[in-house]
Amino acid sequence: xxxxxxxxxxxxxGEIQGGGKSVHEQMRHDHLITSKQLSRADIETVLDHAxxxxxxxxxxxxxxxxxxxxxxxxxxxxxxxxxxxxxMKRLGGDIVDMGAVESSSVTKGETLADTVRVIEGYTDALxxxxxxxxxxxxxxxxxxxxxxxxGDGAGHHPTQTLLDLYTIRENAGLDDLTIxxxxxxKYGRTVxxxxxxxxxxxxxxxxxxxxxLQLPREVxxxxxxxxxxxxxxxxxxxxxxxxxxxxxxxTRIQRERFPDENEYQQVAGKYQIDTEAxxxxxxELTVMHPLPRVxxxxxxxxxxxxxxxxxxxxxxxxxxxxxxxxxxxxxxxxDE
Amino acid sequence: xSNDHDHHDGxxxxxxxxxxxxxxxxxxxxxxxxxLNVLAILGIDGSKGEEVSVGMNVPSDRLARKDIxxxxxxxxxxxxxxxLSLIAPxxxxxxxxxxxVIEKHRVERPDAVTGVLSCPNPGCITTAGEPVTxxxxxxxxxxxxxxxxxIVRDEIPSLIDT
Numbered sequence: 240x241x242x243x244x245x246x247x248x249x250x251x252x253g254e255i256q257g258g259g260k261s262v263h264e265q266m267r268h269d270h271l272i273t274s275k276q277l278s279r280a281d282i283e284t285v286l287d288h289a290x291x292x293x294x295x296x297x298x299x300x301x302x303x304x305x306x307x308x309x310x311x312x313x314x315x316x317x318x319x320x321x322x323x324x325x326x327m328k329r330l331g332g333d334i335v336d337m338g339a340v341e342s343s344s345v346t347k348g349e350t351l352a353d354t355v356r357v358i359e360g361y362t363d364a365l366x367x368x369x370x371x372x373x374x375x376x377x378x379x380x381x382x383x384x385x386x387x388x389x390g391d392g393a394g395h396h397p398t399q400t401l402l403d404l405y406t407i408r409e410n411a412g413l414d415d416l417t418i419x420x421x422x423x424x425k426y427g428r429t430v431x432x433x434x435x436x437x438x439x440x441x442x443x444x445x446x447x448x449x450x451x452l453q454l455p456r457e458v459x460x461x462x463x464x465x466x467x468x469x470x471x472x473x474x475x476x477x478x479x480x481x482x483x484x485x486x487x488x489x490t491r492i493q494r495e496r497f498p499d500e501n502e503y504q505q506v507a508g509k510y511q512i513d514t515e516a517x518x519x520x521x522x523e524l525t526v527m528h529p530l531p532r533v534x535x536x537x538x539x540x541x542x543x544x545x546x547x548x549x550x551x552x553x554x555x556x557x558x559x560x561x562x563x564x565x566x567x568x569x570x571x572x573x574d575e
Numbered sequence: 576x577s578n579d580h581d582h583h584d585g586x587x588x589x590x591x592x593x594x595x596x597x598x599x600x601x602x603x604x605x606x607x608x609x610x611l612n613v614l615a616i617l618g619i620d621g622s623k624g625e626e627v628s629v630g631m632n633v634p635s636d637r638l639a640r641k642d643i644x645x646x647x648x649x650x651x652x653x654x655x656x657x658x659l660s661l662i663a664p665x666x667x668x669x670x671x672x673x674x675x676v677i678e679k680h681r682v683e684r685p686d687a688v689t690g691v692l693s694c695p696n697p698g699c700i701t702t703a704g705e706p707v708t709x710x711x712x713x714x715x716x717x718x719x720x721x722x723x724x725x726i727v728r729d730e731i732p733s734l735i736d737t
Contacts, residue, residue, distance in 0.1 A: 350705050371700040373722025377707050392698045394723060457719070457726050 269566065270379040270386040273395040274432040275461070279439040286405050289554070289561035299560065301331035303567050309362035310336040311354065312389070313345070313369045318530060319389050319399065322555035323366050330560055332567075335361060352381050359384050363567055367391075385566040393426045393455075399529055400432040402558040403488070406551040410525040411485040414441045419480055421447040422490035422510055422535060424454045429529045430490055431458050438462060438469045445484070447474045449506045452496065477510065482519050487512070488527045489535050513537035517545060527551050596628070599647040601669040601676075602659065607632045607640030609662050612732045614644060616658050616691055617651070625649065638665060657685040661692075661718065662732050687712050687721070692734040699723035709736065 271277075277285075292299050308327040312320055324334050337343050337358065345354065351374060358365060359382040367375050368389040375388035375395070390396045407413060418437065424430050424446050434454070437444060444462075446454055453473060454462075462471050474480055481487070492510055497503035511534060512526065528536055528548040540546050605613055610629045619625050626647035635641040642663075656668045660682040670678035690708045694701045701709045701722050711718040717728040727734060 351700070351703075352706050369700070370698070371703050371723075372696065372698050373700040373720065373724070376722050377700045377705060380707075391700075392723075457724050460726060 274436040293557040304331035306332040326559035605642040610642035
């Protein structure tokens with residue numbers, strides 16, 4: 240699961256189940272760059288561990304008392320950054336934060352490759368968010384401590400995916416799942432990461448978006464590589480597919496993707512969910528959103544049984560605790 | 576010496592443009608119009624005094640029009656020429672010593688090419704002034720940036736890093 244191999248050679252379940260290295264050993268000291276590198280067994284290990292932590296957080300309170308996590312956020316973040324910070328502190332560890340780009344050495348023209356090599360020397364693991372696609376892949380080539388990708392431009396956001404999967408598993412289960420993913424599918428990195436990860440499970444994936452914001456051909460190409468397991472359909476309208484869904488994953492359509500306000504309003508209006516729209520949905524439908532939302536989910540939906548997006552955001556802590564715990568275990572330590 | 580057969584037609588003009596070489600490499604059956612890209616990929620621009628002959632859009636039996644590149648004094652390795660498969664999939668490589676072709680082979684598609692192409696995605700980390708060499712995975716009918724995962728199908732010559 241090294242960085243370059245990971246983008247092309249997913250770990251195989253057979254290797255993990257066949258008595259070779261345990262998934263804990265494989266994940267230890269490793270980078271998490273893209274959800275593509277995660278096998279079904281990897282995902283289940285993280286989610287099971289997150290459930291364990293969720294059930295009794297105090298048991299993990301001083302697990303990493305001597306460890307420091309470096310936060311390198313070259314783009315604004317609230318949830319991702321704060322939940323990493325919370326997760327590390329709940330494990331007994333601490334964080335060091337580069338702070339805003341404006342007050343860092345980046346303004347002096349330092350390369351990312353240099354920055355990560357410097358901060359690596361201060362910390363036991365790194366979390367990186369960067370506006371450029373492939374930034375985490377490249378940074379991972381320069382450091383030995385575990386590096387977690389917290390978003391690289393329009394690329395990947397695998398820790399968001401793991402908390403999304405955790406939420407889906409808690410609410411609807413991950414196999415025999417019919418999921419609709421709606422909104423900005425072109426630039427939405429959470430969408431790409433989620434679609435890849437779901438291809439490890441028996442899922443029917445419906446992608447609902449305006450034509451101009453359909454999935455990039457790179458993502459479709461990869462999903463078609465998994466064709467035997469995954470069924471993919473693309474739609475322009477939610478109505479035809481909503482009644483069949485177990486999960487509806489809504490993302491924000493950004494104003495800046497459209498040339499003018501009128502066009503934005505016309506398009507975005509078709510991809511909004513309110514209680515009236517949900518009348519045709521199954522009672523068990525789970526509605527998710529990576530947040531922040533603007534107006535794509537009406538506030539009235541918040542109090543329905545469908546709404547799982549705040550729970551989803553809260554799940555960021557146990558899932559990131561689980562990931563950090565798995566990645567920060569000492570080299571000589573055996574699985575407990 | 577098949578690379579010269581197409582030109583032994585008594586046409587002095589052809590002889591003049593694509594002359595025989597003594598020691599070096601002849602790259603034949605390059606898709607018409609791609610010869611300069613071949614040189615760019617090989618990093619040959621004449622500034623180091625390389626002796627190079629180029630024939631462009633020469634009539635050919637196998638390809639309607641083909642280019643030929645002859646490089647004197649340099650024997651290209653298989654790794655070097657395999658990169659050419661991206662823009663000249665039918666190219667044949669002739670290694671010449673003392674006017675005789677001593678080795679002849681086809682280009683084969685490599686698994687990946689490093690440092691030859693530039694990623695066209697302005698949002699890719701490899702275009703951001705970082706100390707990183709571009710790397711593309713070679714797919715059946717396209718190449719793909721290992722960093723940002725952008726897939727390029729038709730515009731590969733325009734990505735050649737010159």
